Amino acid sequence: MNERNDSSLANAKPALWKNPYLGFILFGLLISTLPLFAGWGLMKNSTLNYIGSVLVYTVAALGLNLLLGYAGLISLGTAGFMGLGSYIAAYVTKDMGMSFWAAAAAAVLIPTLIGLLIGLVSLRIEGIYLAIATLCVSEILLKSFEQADSITGGMQGKSVSYPVIFGHTFNRSTTYLLLVVVLTLVMILTHNFVNGHKGRALHAMRGSEVAAQAMGVNLLQYRLIAFSLATAYSALSGVLYVFFVKFSYPSVWNLTLSLLVLAAVVIGGLRSIYGTVVGAFVVWAVPDLILKNIPVLGRINGLPYIFNGILIILVVMFAPQGISGLWQAKFARKKKERENGKEAE
Amino acid sequence: MVNPHLPLAPETTTRTLSEGEALRVERLSISFGGLRAVDDLSFAVRKKEIFGLIGPNGAGKTTVFNCITQFYRPDEGSVFFSVWKNGTEEVVNLVGKPVHSIIGLGLVRTFQNVEVIQELSLLENVLIGAHIDFKATILEQAFKLPRARREERSFQKKAEEALTFLGIADRKNLPAGGQPYGVLKKVELARTLMANPRLIILDEPAAGLNDNETQDLVSIIRQIRDAYDCTILLVEHDMRLVMGVCDRICAISFGKFLACDVPEEIKRNKLVQEAYLGEEEA
């Protein structure tokens, strides 16, 4: 397991960082310092909240990237499963009075099992059916969030307190740190997964279905794995959301959120971990933290949607590998120029 | 997670292979929209032999391979194959088995147009051949628990051996995309070697290779048979390769059996000559 061997896999990782984990940990440390800036008054608290929620969405996007990037399948149920995770977590801690861990476990496992069931139904058929089936499931879930008052609080939504873990009651800053830790961990685990043999099998399936089958990869099984992971990541993201935002409304978990998560994956770059993070910031942070502050233009209704919609179309048409692809191409060019320069000397 | 390759479904294993046979194709037929691509074809491959399947363009050679490896489901007929199970030899009928379960029986193939994963390194491409032997779960891999590390290490060693055997170990960490065709063909061969094969099916191994590379291939195929102690079945257009490397050859035309014999006899066979002459005239 040397670093050269890894370099062809983790497309996202600039070759500068020899150890793959170093990059993830540095990234985690970097974003965990942001509350300090807020503390010094250099950053608005609302901005910090906003960045926190982008980190939450990134978790869901990393999951969808496994599905879209490796299995070539679209799920439109991301928001629905996030919502389901958030409500289960809220219900288990608040109404059942159980621990954070029990809540997190239930909130990830139940949606994953539901996802597995839907996958079994829709993945036996080629291509488009998963997108349509998940669209339908997200409609069913959304309706359930609105109607199941006793569990979800209906239209009024459901509130929870900051989590209590190992007897320690969290506050906003520490919950933010929790998000950072979980996201960093998820990035590392995802990296390990895609570079392990199951990740390779997914890679093979994407690169050549026939070769994958001949090498013993059960396509249905691996599509199911990708979809279940995407569902589990979404549910985890929902858990983080509800403990950070302390509230879950039905209207949050609509199709638009699923589309934005998809946009983050496509814009950031398929199969790229860092790309997904960057994609999430482009999709959520750029419209709300930057575009909104531009005079006149910033006041146009619906601008974030137009921005992301046009961006996603442009990326698909002109830069199919997204931001990570552009970054790598630039990197490769620089390297070539350097080598050419050496030869010239 | 269901383990897709073992154990085998209970099978009525009557004696359907004769002594010393590795594979028997029995009265195989498949049609595509009225066209009989393979028509009542039977032949048998003996253990440890290098067996060639030849025929003019469109004779249905690759279709036969696809029927053996279950990429296509034949309309009629059986494919009997000898497998090792709990230390004893057993005969199974491959027809009807899921495609991905075939490799688990010890039958592995290459493709006419090399099917390697461009983004992965050569070593990683070869490692895919060991897919069914990895036992670590998703969580073990994600957390890099000891078993996952151990497996990865030991299969990497095996993959490096296979690459060394084929003489391309120095490129192991380069991405497959951009490698010359000859190298990619070897990567596919190395990948088949990872699966401890009893029978390797090569679909036009010399296609796209130059003369030197083809000569090289002849010795490689023999070496694989001897070093890995397996049977080899190949489809090939390049007659020099087929005649040079095969112990026995089966010739077919329009999906029908013509002859099955040693190379010298096949060369002299009238039916075979006519079939090939017909092609040249056309």
Add this chain to the structure above:
Amino acid sequence: MSNELGTILQLFMRSLETGSVYALAALGIIIIYRTSNIVHFAQGSLGMFNTFVVTYVFLSFRLPLWASTLCGVAAAIATGFLVDFLIIRHTKKVSPLAKQIITLGLIMVFLGLAPMLFGVDPLSLPRFLQSGDFSLGIAAISHNAVLNISLGLVLMGILFYVLQKTKMGLAVRTTASNEPVARLMGVPTRRVTLAAWALAGVLGCLSGVMIAPTTTVTTSLMDAVQVNALFGCVLGGFQTFYGPVLGAYIIGVGRNFLVYYVSSIWGEQIMYLLILIFLIFRPNGLIGTKFVKKV
């Protein structure tokens, strides 16, 4: 007893009206699927946007509803042209998956354009015929419903006639079955695709104008229509033009009966579940034949 029959008949009539809306939208989706090989997730969003145009023209310029609708149809043709001209035409080499993502991007574009141009307040659009009922003895049906049903049937009748009997229809069908071959045979596939996008836009706009009076005109106007129309396609199968239309009517009927007899809250959801279960048994839809995968 006759009361019960009356209810059933009444429900059936209403279902035909709902079904017409879904069927028009489904027809738009299938025309795009067959000519551009794209599952058109933005059919509803385009329809929503053009319904906003109709409503805006109707409310701001005080044009009669039919004239406003014509403006909407013109806008639908224009947006359809633009989508094909600016985007779809340039995606020949893009994978079907990526094309699908493009339509998801289109949803967002129109989701943003509508409030940008027409504001964020919900608007309302009246029915074509404000009042009047036909009595069918035991049941009654509004004039407007009859108009909607007939409009749907007539439109679809014309379209199917054109598809099956005219040279233009032949061009569409050839493009649908094999685009590259059709192009080689001299079929103007570019024009066919352009027309398909315009037509889908018009069908979306009309289904929007039909559904608008039952609710308010907001960005989520067509969400349910989009989902039901897609399910119509799934139910009817993606391989024929009439399958999805049939599927959409079945969904219209099934939905209304489930809502009335089983649960007013969960009726639609139960419908979705039933379709998911149906998919297990007939994955290629009612009329679909099995895809044969080439190796």
